[in-house]
Amino acid sequence: MKMQSLEMVSIEELSVEDLPETVSAGASSFGSYACIGSAGTCAGVEFWDSQSLIKLRPDVEQLPGADGRLLLKTEDARYIAVPVSAAALLDILVEGTTGRVIFHDLLDVSDEDVPRAHERLAQFLEALRQNKVLNIQPTEEGTAPQDRVLNRARADFFRRIPLSRQFGSQLAKLGARVRALPRGSRIVTASLLLAGLLSWAVWLLREGAFANASVLVVEPIVLVGAGAVIVATLWLHECAHAFAMGFNRLEVREMGLGLALYVVPVAYVDRGAVYALRSRAGRAAIALAGPLLDGVMILFAVTLAVVTQGWMSEVFSAVFIGQSYLLAINLNPLFRTDGYHALEAVLGATNMRSRAIAYVFSSMRRLPQPLYLRSVSPVVKAGYIAYLAAGVLYVGVLLAVTVFGVFWVVGAW
Secondary structure: EOOOOOOOOOOEEEOOOOOOOOOOOOOOOOOOOOOOOOOOOOOHHHHHHOOOEOOOOOOOOOEOOHHHHHEEEEEOOOOOEEEEEHHHHHHHHOOOEEEHHHHHHEEOHHHHHHHHHHHHHHHHHHHHHHHHOEOOOOOOOOHHHHHHHHHHHHHEEEEEEEEEHHHHHHHHHHHHHHHOOHHHHHHHHHHHHHHHHHHHHHHHHHHOHHHHOOOOOOOHHHHHHHHHHHHHHHHHHHHHHHHHHHHOOOOOOOOOEEOOOOOEEEEEOOOOOHEEEEEEHHHHHHHHHHHHHHHHHHHHHHHHHOOHHHHHHHHHHHHHHHHHHHHHHHOOOHHHHOHHHHHHHOOOOOOOHHHHHHHHHHHHHHHOOOHHHHOOOOHHHHOOOOOOOOHHHHHHHHHHHHHHHHHHHHHHO
């Protein structure tokens, strides 16, 4: 069997960590960039050529992924994206073969291209190894500056505490039952609900309800009551994601509580299966299901702040302010939030943040670009720069609002 030129072969780990949703806590932080940036940590052609057996781990499953990608799924639900051009090699690695066979019998390239093809093939195998899908154990993570930067770019700074798999599965089954209803009735129902929500929001806006509910009273009973309501809505937010996953025929592996930035209490639902969903609209709908529910909760909070009196009105005013702030955080395009994942889904992008950081950092330091960025068009590279600039600006405004809010609350207290 002969393989064609390996010119386009590359690999990168699918980054599906989310805030607050994520895959299992043990997801690998290794990526293909480590093989390019780290001096001394990457095995070269001689190492791979001498291997007596190179084989995919038995728990690795090959799946068709979103936007024509080929996915490798491990037993702990990690997803690794590989180019379709690597399918022939992966089929061979399922049974296993020697390095000599791969490097000397399977290549079909001209003599002058052999050294470069060997180098690219070694980088490809090393990336598979570092992503823990081969029988050969990975090396320790690189310590070069570019490795540290890129590993930080992939981090989500989130502590998971799994609580329930059954509850999420039941919500997914409910979503699947709704999907089984006639398409026409689903469209009509969704249209009526959307029209009702928009009418509700317009009515509140005309009545000046949003302005009236924007007054925050800093009292213990108000803050405790609002905090309790917001914690409940966080769980409902995750329930919306689980329902949307079931609607798109995806499995929910677990739901639980977590600590964003290792401090802020939130909830999460495992959405690792989303990257196997081919529909961009479906992936965007799953990402936006939570924020949509947040928007509904904001409408409820504003309404109740207007129709109730005394401390109850003050509590729901605080809920409105807090929920709106959390929604703004959750739409932040620079971190792995719902807004970030919705943007990725719409654009058909994967690992957009880490790709953008890798490109900008490598360009600034005049370092070799990762394999998966070498064939990216100039338009996409310009898009990475614009994305990072917009994301930094968004975070800057959000930080300014946060600092102002904290000083205002402390002063009011």
